[in-house]
Amino acid sequence: MSGTPTFAAPSTFLGVAPRADAAVVVAGVPFDIGTTNRSGARFGPSAIRHASRMLIDGEHPAHWTSPVDLPLADVGDFAIALGDIAASLKLIEEQASAYAHLVTLGGDHGITLPLLRACAGRRGPLALIHFDAHVDTWPDNFGQPYAHGSMFYHAINEGVVDARRMIQIGIRSPVQRDVYDWTLGQGVTIVAAQEAHEIGPAAIASRIVEVVGDAPVYLTFDVDALDPAFAPGTGTPEIGGLAAWQAQSIIRKLVGLNFVGMDVVEVAPPYDVSEITALAGATMAWEYLCLLAASAGWSRSAARSP
Secondary structure (H helix, E strand, C coil): CCCHHHCCCCCCCCCCCCCCCCEEEEEEEEECCCCCCCCHHHHHHHHHHHHHHHHHHCCCCCCCCCCCHCCCCEEEEEECCCCHHHHHHHHHCCCCCCCCCCCEEEEEEEHHHHHHHHHHHCCCCCCEEEEECCCCCCCCCCCCCCCCCHHHHHHHHCCCCEEEEEEEEEEECCCCCHHHHHHCCCEEEEHHHHHHHHHHHHHHHHHHHHHEEEECCEEEEEHEEEEECCCCCCCCCCCCCCCHHHHHHHHCCCCEEEEEEEEEEECHHCHHHHCHHHHHHHHHHHHHHHHHHHCCCHHHHHCCCC
């Protein structure tokens, strides 16, 4: 171990330096006015970046890749319209459209809708891997149609997501039966948290691959997919969720999928304990970047080979 110690790394995600040739871009979206319980996810991007310094001093132990050796840049935080959900979503979409491959640090889960719109505008309807405690297909949240529990209702209706290639993992919150049935009726595959515990990460990963196929796929990771024991710092915690190791194991098994973007959302530092939620969020983004590198056939050891 050599070089800069983790605690002294730059404040960007994984301490990456700006680079003009970045094919993969990290951005933050400090937005949480669509929350329906506890706010605070506006502070998520900075907390995730801070916690990510724990992940810079070595290669991935399964894939032997490292995000910091990819063409990766952190472009800072997107602008939002203070207090205005609709205007903020429009701004987020406009800014996201400038990047071919975006890894986004939220922010509440409502930001995923404009991110999907921007990505689908370039690539067509997307497959979706969705880790969450909630289906997030409510037509509205207490009269607000674009709050953080409605984005996939709109994404499906707008055709930016192909519901037949959408899979949700970790679902367990209370939900109205008509909302649940509507979601299934669109073709969405739901893996409840209890089922996930019973069948294990390998079976879930196999189901994901089966559902997604070779379509361009976006990964959205709501940190409340994890049990509050592993992620207390979130706005709408639900007991009975995935352990951090389960989510990590599932993602590690998704090598070879046609990934086109990813976000980590709902990290709310005011409710966190010893940065464990922020570190979980940072690690899921790190896992994705290592997976992306592995899926592209890149590895540091291969790069060193004659």
